[in-house]
Amino acid sequence: MPYATPVKPTAGPLGEPIRGAATLADIARAAGVSASTVSKVLNAKGDVAAATRERVEAVLREYGYRRRGPRTAPLLDLVFHELQSAWSLEVIRGAEKVAQEEGLSLVLSQSEGRSTPGQSWLDGVLARRPTGVLLVLSKLEAAQCRQLTTRGIPFAVIDPDGELDVDVPTVGATNWQGGLTATRHLIQLGHRRIGVVAGPSRMLCSRARLDGYRAALETAGLRFDPKLVVAGEFHHDEGHRLGKELLRSEDRPTAVVAGNDLQALGVYEAARELGLRIPQDLSVVGFDDLPVARWVGPPLTTIRQPLAEMAAAALHMVIGLARGDERTRAATRIELATELVVRASTAPPSKA
Structure with missing residues (x-):
């Protein structure tokens, strides 16, 4: 039998605790289901009702149950909420370098713009039994975290897009x-x-990032004006649309901080359409330092976010957790430093 080993205390004839390895039958009896249903849950089969699956998962956790047996292949699942930009490529580059060093193959997937991947994705992961999972700008529901933990599959989140439980590893x-x-x-x-x-x-x-902007204004004695703040998705088209909105105002800004480099390039396009020169009439700062930031005209001043390094750190974390490294378990919340890269898109404001 390829399953094994919990050490859940059970009651003896007089009610005293005894210890022993739980079997599929033990789990099935505790959950009030058949052994075949437990097997389906462990093998990520889809034909189990959600409520039944959760009940079985709860018993597995209660018994400290871990599935044993060799993994199907040395894999690392890398999950994006969307996979269509140079930002994603930088993350892949960082993960791929470490994966090659560790003899792992990457499995790429995306959750089609959703911040939380669906159950079908999770079923595939549980069936593959990879070395670990990295989620990028995504999060897992509590039940999904529990299912991965029950199977002994470590995971980490790169640049989480929302609040996570304190025990979820992040970079x-x-x-x-x-x-x-x-x-x-x-x-x-x-x-x-x-x-x-x-x-x-x-x-x-x-x-x-917006809070940092406000703090800089306040420490310089400048008033925060909500009319100077517009927000949208991290895409070029949004930067173009929102940039036009800002730059068409009667008392337009002399400089713009963009949420990322793609938005900054959209602001470039909006400025050109309105006859504004960068940096003579408008200074622009981006965020990320993607390769394109060096290629545009003028080259973009930006905040470098170490995307490849973040992915590498997250993968090292997952590998350490998979190996049971205690030092890794003690440091599962990491923030890497950003830095300003000054190029030609910023200059003092025009005196005209």
Whole structure:
């Protein structure tokens, strides 16, 4: 039998605890289901009702049940909420480097824009039994976390988009510091009316960058003007649309901090359409430092987010958890530093 081993205390004839390895039959009796149903849950078969699956999972956790046996292949599941930008490629690059060093193959998937992948994805992971799972800008429901933990599949979240339980391993960047640094750079150049094209407010990184912007204004004695803040998705089209909205205002900003580099390039396009020159008429700062930031004209000043390094750190964390490394278990919340990269898209404001 390929399953094994819990050490759940059970009651003896007089009610005293005894210890022993639980079997599929033990789990089935405790859950009030058949042994075949337990087997289906363990093998991620889809023909089990959700309530029954959760009941079996609860008993598995109660018994400290872990499935034993060789994994099907040395795999690492890398899950994106969307997989269509240079941002994703940087994360893949970082993960792939470590995966090659560790003899792992990457399995890429996306949750089609949803922040939480569905049960069909999870069933596939449980069937593959990979070494671990990395989720990018995503989160898992509590039940999904429990199912992965029950199967002994470690996981981590890169740049989480929402609040997570304290015991969920994460790797992120210093987003607040990045927003602060970007805004201070523009203030030091002499800008006083600084706009923001922010990312979606539902995402932690967006809120942190905007909070850093506000902190920079306050410490410089500048008033926060909500009319200078617009928010949307982290896409070029959104940067273009929101950039036009800001730059068409009667008292337009002389500089814009964008939520990411793609939005910043959208602001570039909006400025060109409105006859504004960068940086002579408008300074722009991005966030991420994707390769395209160096190629556009003028090259984009931006906050470097160490995406490849974040992915590498998350993968090392998952591998450490898979190996039972106690030092890894003690440090499962990591933030890597952001830094300002000054190029040609920022300059002192025009005196005209």
